[in-house]
Every structure is written in C-alpha cells, then in structure tokens.
Amino acid sequence: MVDASLKRPLSFDVNGKTVNVDVAPMARLLDVLREDLHLTGAKEGCGEGECGACAVIVDDKLVNSCLIPALQARGASVRTIEGVAKGDVLHDVQKAFLTWGGAQCGICTPGMVLAAVSLLEKNPKPTEQDVRVALAGNLCRCTGYMKIFESVLKACETAMARESASEAAR
Amino acid sequence: MTASSVGKPLDRVDGRLKVTGTATFSAEVAVANVAHAVIVGATISKGKITALDVGEAQRVPGVVAVLTHLNAAKVPGADKPTEMTDKVVQVLQNDAVLYDGQPIALVVADTLEHASHAASLVKATYAAEAAICEMDKEIGAGFAPKAAPGRPPPDSNRGDIDAALATAFARVDATYTTPCENHNPLEMHATIAVFQGEDHLTLYDATQGIFGLRKRISKAFDLKPENVRVISHFVGGGFGSKGSAWSHVFLAAMASRATGRAVKLSITRQQMFAFVGYRPQTIQQVTAAASKDGTLVALRHEVTSATSRFDTFAEPSANVTRMLYACPNVKTSHRLVRLDVATPTFTRAPGEASGSFALESALDELSYSLKMDPLALRLKNYAETDPDEKKPFSSKTLRDCYTQGAAKFGWSKRKPEPRSMRDGNWLVGFGMATATYPSRQSAASALARVKKDGSAQVLAGSQDIGTGTYTIMTQIAADALGMSVERVHFDLGDTTFPETPVSGGSQTASSVGSAVKRAGMAVRTKLIDLAVKGKGGPLNGMSAEQVDAEAGVLVSKQDRTKSDSYEAVLARNGLDQIEEKIDEKEKAERKDHSTHAFGAHFIEVKVDPDFGEVRVSRVVSAFAAGKILNRKTARSQFIGGIVWGLGLALHEHTERDPRTSRVVTKDLADYHVPVHADVPDMDIVMVDEVDPYVNEIGAKGVGEIGIVGVGAAIANAVYHATGKRVRSLPITLDKLL
Numbered sequence: 001m002v003d004a005s006l007k008r009p010l011s012f013d014v015n016g017k018t019v020n021v022d023v024a025p026m027a028r029l030l031d032v033l034r035e036d037l038h039l040t041g042a043k044e045g046c047g048e049g050e051c052g053a054c055a056v057i058v059d060d061k062l063v064n065s066c067l068i069p070a071l072q073a074r075g076a077s078v079r080t081i082e083g084v085a086k087g088d089v090l091h092d093v094q095k096a097f098l099t100w101g102g103a104q105c106g107i108c109t110p111g112m113v114l115a116a117v118s119l120l121e122k123n124p125k126p127t128e129q130d131v132r133v134a135l136a137g138n139l140c141r142c143t144g145y146m147k148i149f150e151s152v153l154k155a156c157e158t159a160m161a162r163e164s165a166s167e168a169a170r
Numbered sequence: 171m172t173a174s175s176v177g178k179p180l181d182r183v184d185g186r187l188k189v190t191g192t193a194t195f196s197a198e199v200a201v202a203n204v205a206h207a208v209i210v211g212a213t214i215s216k217g218k219i220t221a222l223d224v225g226e227a228q229r230v231p232g233v234v235a236v237l238t239h240l241n242a243a244k245v246p247g248a249d250k251p252t253e254m255t256d257k258v259v260q261v262l263q264n265d266a267v268l269y270d271g272q273p274i275a276l277v278v279a280d281t282l283e284h285a286s287h288a289a290s291l292v293k294a295t296y297a298a299e300a301a302i303c304e305m306d307k308e309i310g311a312g313f314a315p316k317a318a319p320g321r322p323p324p325d326s327n328r329g330d331i332d333a334a335l336a337t338a339f340a341r342v343d344a345t346y347t348t349p350c351e352n353h354n355p356l357e358m359h360a361t362i363a364v365f366q367g368e369d370h371l372t373l374y375d376a377t378q379g380i381f382g383l384r385k386r387i388s389k390a391f392d393l394k395p396e397n398v399r400v401i402s403h404f405v406g407g408g409f410g411s412k413g414s415a416w417s418h419v420f421l422a423a424m425a426s427r428a429t430g431r432a433v434k435l436s437i438t439r440q441q442m443f444a445f446v447g448y449r450p451q452t453i454q455q456v457t458a459a460a461s462k463d464g465t466l467v468a469l470r471h472e473v474t475s476a477t478s479r480f481d482t483f484a485e486p487s488a489n490v491t492r493m494l495y496a497c498p499n500v501k502t503s504h505r506l507v508r509l510d511v512a513t514p515t516f517t518r519a520p521g522e523a524s525g526s527f528a529l530e531s532a533l534d535e536l537s538y539s540l541k542m543d544p545l546a547l548r549l550k551n552y553a554e555t556d557p558d559e560k561k562p563f564s565s566k567t568l569r570d571c572y573t574q575g576a577a578k579f580g581w582s583k584r585k586p587e588p589r590s591m592r593d594g595n596w597l598v599g600f601g602m603a604t605a606t607y608p609s610r611q612s613a614a615s616a617l618a619r620v621k622k623d624g625s626a627q628v629l630a631g632s633q634d635i636g637t638g639t640y641t642i643m644t645q646i647a648a649d650a651l652g653m654s655v656e657r658v659h660f661d662l663g664d665t666t667f668p669e670t671p672v673s674g675g676s677q678t679a680s681s682v683g684s685a686v687k688r689a690g691m692a693v694r695t696k697l698i699d700l701a702v703k704g705k706g707g708p709l710n711g712m713s714a715e716q717v718d719a720e721a722g723v724l725v726s727k728q729d730r731t732k733s734d735s736y737e738a739v740l741a742r743n744g745l746d747q748i749e750e751k752i753d754e755k756e757k758a759e760r761k762d763h764s765t766h767a768f769g770a771h772f773i774e775v776k777v778d779p780d781f782g783e784v785r786v787s788r789v790v791s792a793f794a795a796g797k798i799l800n801r802k803t804a805r806s807q808f809i810g811g812i813v814w815g816l817g818l819a820l821h822e823h824t825e826r827d828p829r830t831s832r833v834v835t836k837d838l839a840d841y842h843v844p845v846h847a848d849v850p851d852m853d854i855v856m857v858d859e860v861d862p863y864v865n866e867i868g869a870k871g872v873g874e875i876g877i878v879g880v881g882a883a884i885a886n887a888v889y890h891a892t893g894k895r896v897r898s899l900p901i902t903l904d905k906l907l
Contacts, residue, residue, distance in 0.1 A: 024281065031282055031283070034198070039191075040191070040198035041191020042191070043406070045356045045439070046439040046837060046838045047439055048439070048837055048838070048839065050838040051838055081191030082191055084190070085190055090189065090190070095189075097185075101803070103185055103189050104637075104806055105356065105357065105406045105407040105635065105636025106184075106187070106195075109188050109189055132846045139356065139838060139843060140356065141354060141407050141810075142407050142636045142810050143809065144811075144844075144852070145844075146849060147805075
C-alpha cells in the first residue's frame with residue numbers, strides 16, 4: 001500500500017509570492033491551492049479536465065489544476081484568479097465580466113476569466129471565433145455563454161481604446 | 171421620489187467577489203479542525219450487501235472513521251418525507267441497495283487524499299438482483315401519483331373529448347419522449363457539518379432552501395429546529411437539484427456526530443449522477459384536433475414518467491396543456507412507473523419543459539395537417555382567460571410576444587413547405603413555440619433596518635443560486651427605503667434571518683421581493699413619522715403625506731429646501747436604528763386570478779443534409795413576465811434558460827446500461843451540456859407588462875420560463891428544415907439519417 005502520509009516538500013511561486021508547503025505525493029495542484037493555501041478561487045467542476053473551472057496559469061500556460069500533480073509545479077510560477085487584479089484594481093477582463101453579465105453563479109467565472117486573460121496576453125485583438133476557441137475548454141451552466149463572449153470582446157475594446165489613447169498622448 | 175433602482179441593469183452586487191474568486195461557497199468556509207469525508211457508492215443497482223470489508227480502509231493513516239450500515243447510528247426520519255421537497259434518503263440504515271451509486275459507506279479522514287484513498291479500498295460483496303431501468307418493461311404497472319397538497323391533481327377532464335374528436339377536421343396522434351437529464355450545476359453539492367455537542371448542528375450547505383433543509387434535518391436527527399443553523403451565502407447553480415436534502419447532507423451530519431469533528435463532504439461529478447436527483451424520462455401521448463379553420467376542438471395529453479421503487483416524484487408535464495390554449499375539450503393524466511433507479515426531482519421548469527415539447531410539437535404537426543402557419547394556429551386559439559382555472563389572467567401579454575418576436579425574427583420569410591429553404595448546402599428551418607410558466611408566491615419574511623450612520627441593512631433567509639437575488643433585493647430594498655443602492659446592504663443565506671421559501675419554481679423575486687419591499691416601506695413610514703411627530707427638526711408638524719424620501723433624505727413636497735436626513739432623524743430622537751420585520755403572505759388578489767408568465771421562441775436551425783448535424787443558428791425569444799426588476803440579470807436568466815432548452819433538444823441524455831441499470835454517462839465528457847460552440851446569437855425581447863395582482867412587486871419570475879418551449883421550437887425547426895419529425899429527444903444526428 002502506498003503510504004500517502006509521506007508528504008514531500010513543494011516550493012513554488014503563487015501570485016508572485018514564494019510558497020513552501022508539504023504535500024502528499026499525488027495531491028492535485030487544485031487541492032493544494034484550495035485546502036493548503038486557502039486560495040479557493042479555483043473550483044472543482046469535474047475533476048477530469050472537462051470543465052475548466054479549476055483553470056490556473058502555470059508558467060504562462062493555461063492548465064486545469066485538477067489534472068496537475070502539485071509536485072509537478074515545483075519551481076513554477078502559478079497565477080490564480082486571486083492574482084489577476086492588481087490590488088483593488090480589477091483586470092479589464094474582470095471589469096467586463098462584472099459589467100456585461102459574464103459572471104452568474106460564479107463557479108465557472110474564475111476559469112473563464114483566466115482563460116480570457118491568457119488569450120488576451122497572447123492575442124490582444126481576438127475575433128469572436130478566437131474567443132470561442134480559447135474558451136472552448138470552459139463550461140458554464142448558468143449564463144448561456146453569450147454574455148461571456150460579450151464580456152471578453154468588451155474587455156478587448158477597453159484595452160485597445162486605452163492603447164490608442166496612450167498612443168495619441170505620445 | 172428617489173430615482174427608481176428597480177428595473178435598471180444594475181451590476182451584480184456580488185459581482186466583484188465572483189470575478190475575483192473570493193465569493194465563499196459552502197465547501198470553502200474556513201472551519202477549524204475539519205475532517206474530509208468521501209462517499210463509497212454501490213456498484214450494483216439492486217440487491218443486498220452481503221459483506222463489507224473496511225479493514226484496509228481503516229488502516230490508511232489519517233482515517234478517523236468508516237461508517238457503514240453495520241455501525242452507523244439510526245436516523246429514524248430518513249425514510250419519512252413530509253414536505254413536497256423531501257426525499258427518502260439512503261444513509262447507511264440497512265443492507266439494501268436500491269440504485270447505482272447509492273451510498274454504502276462513508277470514509278472520514280484528516281485529509282481529502284487519505285479519505286479518497288481509503289474509500290477506494292472499501293470492498294463490498296453483493297447479492298445482486300435483476301434491475302430494470304427501461305420504462306416500457308414496467309409501463310403495465312403504471313399508477314396515478316397522489317396529488318401533492320396545493321398542487322394540481324394528476325388527472326383533468328373538461329368538455330367531451332370523444333365527441334369532439336368524432337367531428338374534428340384534422341387530427342394528430344403522436345407519442346413523444348423526453349430523456350432522463352441530470353442538472354449538473356457547475357458547483358457540486360457540498361456540505362460542512364458541525365455538531366456542537368449532541369444537540370446543536372451547523373450546516374454550511376449548497377442548497378436552494380435553507381429552511382426546508384433545516385426542517386428535514388432537525389426532524390430526522392430529533393433536534394430542535396432552532397438548534398440547527400443552515401448557512402448558504404453562495405450557491406453555484408441548482409436548477410432544482412439543490413432543492414431537497416439528499417443523502418450526503420445526512421451523512422455529513424452523521425459523521426460529525428460520530429467523530430466529534432467538523433466534517434466536509436463534497437461529492438464528485440460522478441456522484442452528481444447518483445443520488446441528487448434528475449429530470450425523469452417521460453413518455454407522452456398527445457392527441458390534438460381542430461376544425462377546418464384551425465380552431466382547436468380537442469387536446470389529450472397522457473404522461474407517464476419514471477420514478478424510483480421507494481419514492482414518488484411525478485414530472486407534471488400535462489399541466490401546461492390544461493391552460494395554454496382556448497380549447498373546450500381537454501383531457502390529461504399523469505402516471506408513474508417504478509424502476510430500479512434513484513429518485514428524480516424538480517428540474518428547471520419541471521413539467522413545463524418536457525410537456526411543452528410534446529404539446530408544442532403536436533400543434534406544429536397539426537399546423538401542417540391544416541396547411542396553416544404555426545404562429546397563426548396559436549393566435550387562432552389564444553386563451554383570453556385561463557380555460558382550466560376559469561379565471562382571468564392577472565395579466566397576459568403573450569400576443570405582443572408573438573408579434574414582436576416574429577417581427578424581429580423575420581418569421582414572415584418562412585416558406586411553408588418543409589425542406590424548402592437552404593443556405594448553401596445547409597438545410598434551413600424555422601420553428602416556433604409558446605413558453606409559459608406559473609407565477610407563484612409563497613409566504614416570506616424580511617427585516618429592514620436603518621442605522622444611525624444612515625445606511626441600511628436588509629435581511630431575508632433566502633438563497634442566491636446565481637440568479638441575482640442579492641442584486642434585485644438590494645434594488646427593491648433601496649426603492650422601498652427611499653435610499654440609493656450604495657447605502658443598502660442586503661444579506662441572505664442564514665436560518666437566523668427571517669424565514670423564506672425554497673429558491674425554486676421561479677418564486678424568489680415574487681415571494682422574498684414582496685417581503686423586502688414591505689419591510690423597507692414600513693421602515694420608511696416609521697422614519698417619516700418620527701420626522702413629523704418626533705423631536706424638532708425641519709419637517710416637524712407636517713403631515714406624513716407631505717414628505718418624500720430621496721436618497722436617504724426626507725424632503726417636504728411643498729418646499730424642497732426643507733429636508734431631514736435619516737441620520738439626523740435617528741440622532742435627534744436618540745435612536746441607534748429603526749427596524750421592521752414583515753411576514754408577507756400571498757397577495758389576496760391572486761386567488762381571483764390565474765398567474766402565469768408567457769413568451770414565444772422563434773428559432774432557426776441549419777441541418778447538414780448528409781450528416782444530420784443540427785446547428786441552432788438564430789434565436790429570438792420574447793417574454794412578458796411582469797415587472798423586470800433588473801434588465802441585466804433577467805436577460806441572463808432568459809438566455810441561460812434557452813440554452814438549457816438547447817441542451818434538452820439536442821444534447822442532454824443520461825444513459826443507463828439496460829443490463830445493469832447503471833449510469834454510463836457519468837461525467838461531463840459523456841453527458842453533453844451545451845458548450846460555447848453550440849450557442850448562437852440570441853435576441854431577447856422583454857415585453858412591458860404591468861401586473862397589479864400577481865404580487866406586491868408585479869414581477870412574475872424569470873428563472874424557468876426560458877427553457878419552456880425551446881425543445882419543441884428546435885424540433886419544429888428541424889422538421890421544417892428536413893421534413894423529418896423527431897419525437898424523441900435529444901435530436902441526435904442518428905435520428906436524422
């Protein structure tokens with residue numbers, strides 16, 4: 001029998017801070033974030049990588065944290081929903097979800113926001129099709145999705161408007 | 171008067187918490203010394219447990235307890251449901267296995283990893299019996315369910331249907347079926363149970379009804395209701411599945427009592443298919459007949475739905491047929507068959523969602539027999555009064571839904587012949603259907619309080635299952651108190667707050683909203699009284715009618731320079747706060763009216779003629795649901811409901827293996843819910859409607875009506891596109907080849 005009580009040390013960065021924690025060998029990154037680090041923004045929706053509610057960004061890659069053994073994140077830099085806003089200032093995507101009704105019950109929201117943030121960091125001017133593809137791994141049962149596309153596209157508009165304003169200022 | 175907040179598209183007041191991931195759901199409440207519990211489910215669907223080996227599980231480090239039927243405490247109330255939402259639960263009381271996945275053991279350990287690992291080591295031996303999950307095998311044993319108190323009877327009959335059928339010009343007789351569907355809210359059911367001593371229990375639970383849960387659990391565990399506290403600040407979707415106290419809540423409480431520790435129990439997605447309810451499959455026979463001009467002369471709707479061997483829940487699919495059209499001869503019935511499955515329950519628009527598929531498909535079929543436009547057929551049979559209850563509607567603006575929806579959609583461009591419209595290689599079809607849902611109201615209480623700093627606190631038990639309860643109640647309270655929304659804090663989700671009903675049946679806005687409004691108005695009246703009759707102040711001596719409230723300030727209507735803030739009124743009279751608790755009952759005028767919301771869906775589909783793939787390409791839906799309290803959250807509810815209809819029509823189907831009665835679609839890979847790629851552009855028309863009778867706030871509820879009719883509208887569009895009538899949902903491509 002595997003002695004699951006033999007915990008292993010794990011050191012990694014979470015939202016810019018180094019974290020040291022002892023974890024069970026096959027503990028999922030999701031559970032370490034939620035139970036050990038009390039970062040409950042990442043949700044478990046399926047435990048099988050189908051729904052995206054547990055999405056986090058590990059070294060600039062969007063991953064389902066329910067599929068990642070925590071020890072695989074050793075030395076990595078992990079960004080969770082709690083690290084998306086800068087202090088009290090919400091990210092464009094968060095603001096847009098709030099204003100355009102992208103968030104409803106709130107379970108899919110963290111994963112959706114991170115998927116959108118990850119998309120916009122790679123592709124600041126996505127088409128609606130790009131948005132649908134980027135969010136394809138995230139399921140929602142409340143919103144009917146439409147307001148989620150609207151939110152992401154509005155966030156792009158905001159970011160682009162700010163960019164052109166700052167260009168004009170230069 | 172203060173500029174009204176009700177009706178405005180206010181952002182969700184809890185939106186910031188949700189977009190930052192800081193809203194605390196039940197499983198996330200920080201509770202000291204919490205142990206983790208994992209349920210072991212049965213791997214047969216019928217029989218007895220002959221042996222249960224828990225030795226290896228118990229030896230896993232960190233395991234605190236393994237509960238089975240051999241050592242679990244007796245819970246006498248487990249099989250005694252008393253309320254409509256109560257279910258018989260399976261909580262380790264005996265060796266019987268009644269369905270696939272039934273809890274047979276509960277492992278409690280210090281960590282989730284230890285509990286999960288130990289649960290995998292529990293070995294059960296069974297004496298299995300043949301299990302039946304196919305309705306047609308049991309249909310001969312169908313029986314009529316008992317009428318639930320306050321609910322319509324299972325059977326109805328008006329006029330003389332046989333005589334009417336004998337003379338009808340056109341007639342459709344068809345059988346429609348809808349599948350078993352699991353709700354699958356994205357948040358799995360979760361409970362943290364904390365027994366303090368033997369007689370006090372706190373439950374943090376993902377529930378649609380904190381008070382119903384308290385009643386059920388306090389009875390079952392023989393506790394005083396006031397010694398059970400249920401807290402549920404955020405719920406990650408419910409759709410009916412969280413409307414009842416299921417086995418896992420009892421198990422968490424049993425484990426806490428047995429171990430003396432707080433116990434957290436989050437069920438898995440696989441277990442969401444086992445013991446937390448589902449929409450039962452239905453077989454529905456419909457006869458619809460009309461005279462030559464399209465006047466409906468007869469409707470018959472006979473429904474059989476499935477339930478478990480040990481509990482009764484009937485899907486009330488034919489109720490909609492009794493009231494939707496002005497037809498003099500209508501006969502309906504509901505029957506149940508028992509299968510070796512878990513108990514079904516309420517699922518978004520229970521009855522209306524599945525029943526409208528049959529009724530509105532049959533009407534579409536009849537329209538082709540009559541060579542009549544499907545919309546014209548509905549208008550021809552428009553019910554001006556409720557033909558079932560024989561009462562006027564409190565309001566009904568369905569005609570406007572039809573006309574505005576049809577105009578926006580471009581319904582007039584529909585060519586009547588099936589298979590006559592194309593977009594390149596794709597076959598194009600237009601389909602429409604009517605939506606309706608009852609507008610209910612239950613007794614509810616609320617408390618409003620204005621504090622000396624001029625802010626307000628408003629409390630009502632209730633729940634926010636993602637619908638926007640926090641937001642609309644804040645808006646209603648602000649208007650009633652004469653304050654701005656920024657100064658009003660509304661809180662819910664705690665049984666120490668005033669009692670409210672289950673968040674189900676689209677009744678929260680109506681019931682809780684009416685109580686919140688009255689409580690706010692009562693506090694405002696008290697403040698005005700104090701300003702005009704209390705100690706001094708600029709408004710003293712005026713009559714209450716001469717005073718208005720505006721953003722937390724009382725103002726003389728005659729001379730607007732004379733004003734008195736809420737803070738000043740309280741301070742001058744030496745008060746820390748003023749509060750009022752209101753117990754609101756059903757509005758008296760309701761009993762003289764039939765109360766329903768209405769709507770109409772117009773849907774375009776494109777079907778690949780070679781592969782049978784169906785894409786919903788356009789949706790225009792118009793709704794008249796009384797006062798729209800918040801245009802943003804209401805639109806979300808309508809769209810969300812329509813996408814549930816899309817799932818009902820095209821995707822969702824819980825499949826069982828007929829040899830074992832076990833669910834084979836036990837995750838989100840095999841149970842298909844609509845995804846981003848399935849969802850087209852949707853245009854929601856909200857038709858203005860004033861309803862002075864339905865309740866104090868004039869709102870009819872918008873949670874369920876969105877799904878009603880969508881199954882039929884899509885099936886009708888598929889017929890129009892292809893010429894193939896699919897009477898069995900979901901419309902998968904094999905049915906079109």
